[in-house]
Amino acid sequence: MLLLECGRHSMFLSSLKLFLKFICKLSNGDTNKLSYICLLDGIDYDIGFAKDLLQLCNKAGMNTIFLKDCSTNPSRKCLSVKMCEQLLFKLHEQEKQNLFLLASNAQFHKCYHLIKNDFLVEKYMNCGLPFSHVKLIIAVRTEMFYLNYKPWINADLITEKCVYCNERESLLHVLFQCSGYDSVRINFFNSKTINNKDKQINILKGYSSWIIVGEFLYEINRIRKCKLSESQFIS
Numbered sequence: 001m002l003l004l005e006c007g008r009h010s011m012f013l014s015s016l017k018l019f020l021k022f023i024c025k026l027s028n029g030d031t032n033k034l035s036y037i038c039l040l041d042g043i044d045y046d047i048g049f050a051k052d053l054l055q056l057c058n059k060a061g062m063n064t065i066f067l068k069d070c071s072t073n074p075s076r077k078c079l080s081v082k083m084c085e086q087l088l089f090k091l092h093e094q095e096k097q098n099l100f101l102l103a104s105n106a107q108f109h110k111c112y113h114l115i116k117n118d119f120l121v122e123k124y125m126n127c128g129l130p131f132s133h134v135k136l137i138i139a140v141r142t143e144m145f146y147l148n149y150k151p152w153i154n155a156d157l158i159t160e161k162c163v164y165c166n167e168r169e170s171l172l173h174v175l176f177q178c179s180g181y182d183s184v185r186i187n188f189f190n191s192k193t194i195n196n197k198d199k200q201i202n203i204l205k206g207y208s209s210w211i212i213v214g215e216f217l218y219e220i221n222r223i224r225k226c227k228l229s230e231s232q233f234i235s
């Protein structure tokens, strides 16, 4: 979810990109160097990194990534930058599809596929919002906002209870329904509660403005924390 939300490659793809850059440099370098001879050995005998790389090519529907550089030396094999880019692009596309599939079949983060259907960096990351606000937007959109209700943990209604009322403290309850936050909703959205599902989703999509969403969440989080510390102080 976080990768989709931030439009970032996985660590695997980022590392592969660096690795291919290094291999490209090596394969276009001095043919008398031991590193080039080892590289050629890997390719010719299909061992080590070359074997793994060819498996990745197959996964991406490409036969190979190694080219014979006939123009300068017929026996020389080198890695083409263009083919490396093609491999990375294809693997990236596959990764996107897998992530979208996981998001749409997610057991616990059910609203995610309703609020995100692309792999682009979200605008709230570049609109001048402080990080304290941005991280709350990410937490809410990926349903990782810290609340008592955690659907992935088996718990009872007492531990899942809202800090204000007897309802289960779910994300939608806190953001759109709980009376403990009425004043915040009135202030930002001119309404005590927001029960319309489309309106809820549109807020999470930032249709009003990311600045408003960031400030709204910051305020909800601040009030919840105050309420929590008050109740801990009393008990």
Ligand SMILES: [Zn+2]
Binding pocket: 162, 163, 164, 165, 166, 167, 173, 178, 179, 180
């Ligand atoms: Zn409540």
